[in-house]
Amino acid sequence: MIRLSGDTSMPGPLRVAKALRRTALQAVPTVLIIVILNFFLLRLAPGDAAEVMAGEAGSATAETLAALRNRFGLDLPVLQQLADYLWTLAHFSLGDSPRYNMPVAALIGQRLPNTLALMALALGLALVIGIALGALMASFVGRLPDRVLSVLALLFYSIPSFWIGLMLIVLFSVKLGWLPSGGAESIGAGYTGWEAFVDRLRFMVLPGLSLALFYVAIYARLTRGDMLEVRAQDYVRTAQAKGLPPFAVTTRHVLRNALLPVTTMAGIHLGGLMGGAVVVETVYSWPGLGRLAYEAVMGRDFNVLLGILLLSSLLVVAVNALIDLFQAWLDPRIEVR
Template structure:
């Protein structure tokens, strides 16, 4: 297993290098004046333009700039954000925990609910319960997450005043201990709910299809012939074997979400990587854009590795081949 993990990590290095090179090339091809984008609408003097051009090597050939970026990246230098007046690594380390908090909270609700709904629907195929659950899941999944977030804000925040409309914490707070925790829960409730509803319905549909497929396998018929109870078959055989496709989809969705839930974070003004990415793109802060993409790529690679390990733990056949 250790060799398998090491080989996967080694294979991920060329992929990560290709992603970084591609995003840098795309930013290079975007039309516009990067110096003017740094200062906004203010006029740029020739001396200032020349200084910025030399400082950020904007006049160097692309291969030279690419090599320079990789050299600095190996040393832990992600560059400096002229727009935010901070090192890019500090921005990532500040915003990443907020995105991780939102993602983990959303998945903590989405995965159990999705498994439960999919299990109920899959074990009662083509019955009234199955039709009701499947129709409701399809309708809810069809709702875009950003639109659902806006509906929640209008209904539960603006109309009823139960939750704050945006942000992560109050402007002024003296709360400590458990009260401090409740304040943060109050702010994260709506974005996490919007995230969990969208992902949970997708997990439910995948789980339903997997449960139906598992129930048609020969070993399930053998278990029934042995006299095992329905609950025992579902708990010992159906649930575990049906979870494999869900692990794949959930792992990919989790890794993608760690790169920043752009739409939800924008709707709720949640100060995570998604909102940082949108702000950086608008201000043409290329170093920050590249850093967020790198963080997202690393997150997806690591989560996929974890998914492979979970596969090996859930399925002994995979473990023997690893």
């Protein structure tokens, strides 16, 4: 949490250490409550991993189901299952996956880099494109560029990401043949070094763009409104009166202060990016946590789902702490609490 403060005398490292300590103290009970709520909510879903696995094997007898439930501890009372899971977490383990027959941490570790790379690309595209479009809209407020870009932003905000993804596949993969329609890399190509990086980037462009366009619309509108509000402040008129070039006034005074709400929203949207990745990764067959979460839901693999939800919670807490520190750097009057 942040608030304005007139005291900026505390050295930077001390402010950072104070903020990180408070964030850690707040994060522990928050994450614990999230884990418990997720555990009980998932138990409300019909079926379990034993039923799915027995049905897929074609041997869904009462004896088989009982044996599977006993093997995975699904026949225990819910409170005892919760206590066992919390005890497992206390030993820095996420348990085992009944469906994949491997530790959940190892399974998540295989998919996590792909999702983080996709989320970083999507968030970077959304911020760069959204801020640039918002600044352009604010510069031509009330004129044709502002109106055209406002309509485009409204379209991106209204259209579902899966439909955008399908249309991008039709245009860039089917019609033009410029980009691949799915997967993570060219199978059997054997690329290394720079060629491997470029190859993976080609596969990331369409899913990253599909995930980013919704947030581009939000950041563009938010940047436009904040820049118009900041432009009316006294210190901006003072900078203009001193004879500073318009570009310097816009970048140093207007845009820098207008970025505060945008960065706040970016931290809030991180959880939404993870949720949107479920749809986008399924459309593009991207081997990430979103697709793993979908497979875990279909297979009732609750241990995997709990691990993904726990990781998402920790990621949101960490990024919001970094956003608070970034805002304090943008405006030294802001005190991180």
